[in-house]
Amino acid sequence: MAREQFQSLSEQMYYMLLALWDTQCGADISRQVTRLSQGRIRIGPGTLYTLLARFEEQKMIRETENVGRRRYYVITEKGKEMMREEYIRLQNLIRDGSPYLDQEQDSAAQGQSQ
């Protein structure tokens, strides 16, 4: 079930799990994602809440403590394993596309310089 739903992680999921390599709570996760993605990815509180609930249900993250209503989470071994698989998948995509896309990029750069 987890593998079907998270067959490939969206950017938001990917960065959220990356942010949860260290224990974080809600608002901190959002800030960490923005920092890790250099401002490219911003997660809204509603989306954050929904994804945290799904990750927890799939045992990809676990709650470490609950201070008032502030819940702290960290990624589990299962979550790390899925992240590694996703990382390898992305590397394979880059490796396979490099011969074509790097060439195109070089041509475009030469065209611009001329």
Add this chain to the structure above:
Amino acid sequence: MRKRHRYVPGFFQIYENDSLKGYLEFMAQNGWRLKSVGNVFLHFEACQPRRIRYCVEVMEKPSAYASNQTEKMKTYREFCRDAGWDYAGIIGYLHIFYTEDENAVLVETDPGERYERICQACQGNMRMFFVIFMMLVTLNLYSCYLKRTLLCHNGFIAVLMAGALAWSMGEFYMWKGRAQRSLEKSGTLPCISWRAARRKNYGVVVLTLMFSLVPLVYTAGRASSWALIGVLAGLWIYIGILMFICSRLLSWIREKRAYSRWTNMVIYWGLGLAAGAVLGAGFLAWIFRVL
């Protein structure tokens, strides 16, 4: 002397949530901030014109009977509050958040997820309307069958109801198609201007009210006594009061209680039918007295 309060009907479809957002922001810039949200009306209060940002969202697993006071919903609102969004209220399936912080990230930032929830909410709504409308169409067609003709006011009402249902479903599926194309092309959901949405929806409401008077006008043309016209008018008042009671009942179970969706459904339909029966008994007693 300028009015301090305005009550405006919230005639926006579920998939017009971004249009409602645009309308609320327009009102704030023109000196009216949203004070509270009812089942039908939006309550605005006069204020200094200012920029207030709104988010209008459908929750996960949307249901008209879902309580707003469960731990899950409270935690969701706390997440939003921590991110700078305060909660204004709920109208139908639409939850309204607001902030004056220009840097606050939107409440929901996954357009695909927003699209799924809107579709789930609309389809749930449509199933209910389909059942109610088909019952009414069937009853009217049965009357036509007894009269051996479709060319009567029952036939006219059956055609109108079927047409209204088809139009309502057609609108949603057209939006759904546009949304799928827009998501593929630009990763965003389509949004019509709030002016266009309001104009269309107000037009539909006015037409519905006009057509609902058809049986009354038809009967007035043929009735031999004012009593029958009074009975029909009384029937509309009965329906109006019952709808008001059901609306207040739904608000109460959603806002004051934290029961499960199924419990809320049982309470709503149980008490609603009981209220309908009591009001109906009173209405019938009044009819017998009049006639």
